[in-house]
Amino acid sequence: MSHLTVYLENDAHRPELSTADPALMTGHLAHNGILFERWAADVPLPASADGATVLAAYADPIERLKAARRYRTVDVVRVTPQTEGVADLRAKFLDEHTHDEDEARFFVEGAGAFHIHVSNRVFRVVCEAGDLLSVPAGTPHWFDMGRQPRFTTIRFFMLANGWVARPTGDSIAARFPPFETAAAKTA
Template structure:
C-alpha cells in the first residue's frame, strides 16, 4: 500500500494521511517531488540484479531518456529467516539511512518489489512517503530526507544516477528523524 503521512516537525501532529496515489502525487508535486505509478512486471523468485534490469528494460530506457540518467543499478534486500549474518547486514543498512541526509543529484527510485519509506523534511513538515512496487519517486538534489526499509527489509528498487557517486549521502546530523514514527509503526497507525 502506497501511503503519504504528513507530520509536523515534532512528529506529534498528523496533517494528512492518504493512500490515494493521485492525492499523494499532487501533494508531493506542490513541493517539487515527483511520484508516478508504473506497471509492475512479474519477477522470478530470487531474481538477481541483471534479471530485474532485463524484465524492466523498457521502463529503464524510458526513465533514463526522460531524466537524462546515464547509470542504473538495483538495490534489494529480501528476508532470509534464520540467517544471523543477513540480519546484521540488514540492520546496519537500515541504521545508516535512518538519519537525515541530502544528495548532490536527484534521488530517483523505481520500486519493483516490496516497500520502503522516504521521509522528506520540507520546511516545518515531514512527508513520510511509503512506496511499494510500481512507485517511481524522484526527490530533487539537496532535499533533506531519510529512508526506512523497516525492521525486516523487503524491497527491490531500480536506482537511476547521472554520475557514479550520485548516491552518496551528505548527512546533516540534525536529529530530525528521531521523533518521527518509523516505517513499521507508520503502517499500523490509524
C-alpha cells in the same frame, strides 16, 4: 498500499494529511518538487532473479525515465531480512541526509518509507511495488526499510559515483515513528 502522511516538522503525532489516493499523493508531492508516479510492476520475478533479470524486465520504462530526466546509469538493490548486515544497512539511511543528485528509485517489489523534510514539514511516503519516487538533489530526507525489510528497487543515477549521503546533523528522524513492514507487524 502506497501512502502519504504530512506532518509539521515539530509534531510527529498529528498529521496534517494522510492519504492513499495516488492522484492526491502525486499532486501534493509535485507541489513540493518531489516526483511520484505509479508504474506497472507486473512482471513476475523469481526470488532468485538477479539485477540483470530485473533490469531486462523493466527495460522500456527505465529507458524512458533515463531519457526524460538525464539519468546515466541504473542498478538494482534487493534487500530481505536475510541480507548480510541488514541492521547496519538500515541504520545507514535512518539519519537525515542529502545528496548532490536526485534520489530516484522504482519499487519492483516490497516496500519502504521515505521521510522528506521540506518547507517545515515532513512528508512520509510509503512506497510499494509500482511506485517511482524522486527526491530532488539537496533535499533533506531519510529512508526506513523497516526491521524486517523486503524490497527490490531500481535506482537511477546522474553521477558516476551514485548517491553520496551527506548527513545534515539534524536529529529529526529520531522523533518520527519507524516504518514497520507487514512482516514485522506479524512477527
